[in-house]
Amino acid sequence: METLIENLKANVDALEDVELTAQTDFVHLPQWDSLALLSTMAMIASEYGVNIESQAIAGCKNLVDLETLINSKR
Amino acid sequence: MQKDLFSLEGKTVFITGGSSGIGEASAHECANAGARVIISGRNRERLDDVLASLKGEGHSALVADITCDADIERIIKELPALDGFAHCAGMTMNALLKFSNWQDIEAVLDTNLLCTIKLSQALIKQRKINKGGSMVYISSVLASVAFPGLSAYCASKAGMQGFVRVLAVEMAARQVRANTISPGSVQTPMTQAASEGRSEESIKADLAKYPLGYGVPQDIACAVRYFLADASRWVTGTDFVIDGGMLHYR
Known part of the structure; x- marks a missing residue:
């Protein structure tokens, strides 16, 4: 989880200054927008080598869900 | 007292092509406005001359060829955190398309567009x-x-505008602005070299297209200062034409 949070903060500008935890409902943060979604998809492809569709990310309730989603595709 | 929105006091700015022409004038304008200026260019001697003539203290120069990947990698390591970036490095090549060789076309696109993106x-x-x-x-x-x-040059500068429009949108989350300035003919070493070989008649005909005559580097440097200053806080993804009235003159 720590690595995922580091990757998000380093690559998704909108999340750079947001305090993120495993339970953060990131898709409902005020900073979350279409560019943050695109950046997250690109970061996952680049850092984890998997492609995840935007709807799947939109369905995540928190970062635990996102990590589970990434791991399920690897 | 109201803050001077055109001041660059406390800002660190990096200017490519800083050893001559628009880059050199921009370095002076930014230093005069209070910025700490870092200039880059290929020629150490010319950079040092500019550096020595800048007002204020704390300025520096980086010898670098932006068409060289290793140089880009090195300057990125050496640069401090920046408040402003003015990309003035560029080149031109004057030849009708059917007489242009591919190496020259590639060099223009590489310097003006691909290296800008890189x-x-x-x-x-x-x-x-x-x-x-x-x-x-x-x-x-x-x-x-x-x-x-100037087909390759025109294509490279049009490409740059498209690139910067997207950059502006992508960087907005960090409140970073990105804009282009589109000068008309400005008397610089680069444009003077490009007009060598042209007939006096053709040069006169070109000058006649400029209601205010040709520009000088300072004309563009003032706009560079504006875009790097807080005065342009709400300006991004735009192109500012500075051309002595040429574009709309018929």
Whole structure:
């Protein structure tokens, strides 16, 4: 989880200054927008080598869900 | 007292092509406005001359060829966090398309467009541009005007504008602005070299297209200062034409 949070903060500008935890409902943060979604998809492809569709990310309730989603595709 | 929105006091700005022409004038303008200026260029001697003549203290110079990947990598490591980036490095080549060789076309596109993208990408990947910072790129009115003999140059500057529009949107989350300036014909060593070999008649005909005559580097440097200053806080993704009235003159 720590690595995922580091990757998000380093690559998704909108999340750079947001305090993120495993339970953060990131898709409902005020900073979350279409560019943050695109950046997250690109970061996952680049850092984890998997492609995840935007709807799947939109369905995540928190970062635990996102990590589970990434791991399920690897 | 009201803050001077055109001041660059406390800002660190990086200017490519800083050893001559628009880059040199921009370095002076930014230093005069209070910025700490870092200039880059290929020629150490010319950079040192400019550096020695800049007002204020704390300025520095980086010898670098932006068409060289290793140089980009090195300057990114050496640069501090920046509040402003003015990309003034560029080149031109004057030859009708059917007489142009491919190496020359590639060199123009590489220097003016691909390296612009490469350097910008490196700057933003390493988060070298502070929040609230500004990136300004010297394009050209020739991005939207057809000038025989400059097809690669026109294409490179039009490409730069497209690139910067997208950059502006992508960088907005960090409150970083990105804009282009499109000068008309400005008397610089680069444009003077490009007009060598042209007939006096053709030069006169070109000058006649400029109601206010040709520009000087300082005309553009003032706009660079504006875009790097807080005065342009709400300006991004735009192109500022500075051409002595040429574009709309018929």
